Amino acid sequence: MDQGSNESGPVEGPSVEALVQQYLPSVQKWAHGRLPQAARREFDTQDLVQEAALRLLRRGRRFELRHAFAVQAYMRQTVLNLARDQGRRLAHSEMVELPEELPCPDTGPLEFAISQERRAHYEKALRSLTPRDRGLLVARIEKGMKTSDIAYAFGLPSPDAARMAVVRAFKRLMDKLSS
Numbered sequence: 001m002d003q004g005s006n007e008s009g010p011v012e013g014p015s016v017e018a019l020v021q022q023y024l025p026s027v028q029k030w031a032h033g034r035l036p037q038a039a040r041r042e043f044d045t046q047d048l049v050q051e052a053a054l055r056l057l058r059r060g061r062r063f064e065l066r067h068a069f070a071v072q073a074y075m076r077q078t079v080l081n082l083a084r085d086q087g088r089r090l091a092h093s094e095m096v097e098l099p100e101e102l103p104c105p106d107t108g109p110l111e112f113a114i115s116q117e118r119r120a121h122y123e124k125a126l127r128s129l130t131p132r133d134r135g136l137l138v139a140r141i142e143k144g145m146k147t148s149d150i151a152y153a154f155g156l157p158s159p160d161a162a163r164m165a166v167v168r169a170f171k172r173l174m175d176k177l178s179s
Contacts, residue, residue, distance in 0.1 A: 019071040020053050027052070027075045031083075048086075052078035125176035133169035140166045 151162035
């Protein structure tokens with residue numbers, strides 16, 4: 001066995017600095033478009049590639065060349081990591097402008113009072129209807145029954161007859177509510 005060859009160790013050849021110079025243009029081309037759109041206001045692709053190269057050069061002799069493309073692979077991975085970091089920073093730091101008056105999903109006291117008043121007016125008008133009309137409206141509006149089920153429950157000949165009976169009861173309710 002040749003004493004100069006070491007298959008499990010680092011690849012002998014050009015220095016890391018020379019390989020960085022050699023692969024810089026191809027990594028730059030590969031990295032184009034990898035930076036999130038929102039981050040491009042503060043950074044560009046070239047900044048990321050230069051930072052990746054600087055990080056590799058700072059490692060110096062600690063960087064182990066395991067294969068001919070180790071420098072290129074390291075720089076590409078570093079560029080991806082830097083792009084992801086920029087994306088995360090932007091996601092956490094984006095300011096959202098809020099309107100002066102935000103709508104509240106909770107009902108305020110005025111809305112609650114108005115809805116209670118409307119409900120009382122509706123229930124009063126509903127009580128003034130005949131028991132049959134009241135039953136038809138409760139079945140359709142409050143219980144959400146289908147017209148075929150209403151027809152069966154009220155002994156009507158068809159779903160169309162049930163629909164018409166509900167429409168007529170609803171019209172009578174509207175007349176009571178408007179008076």
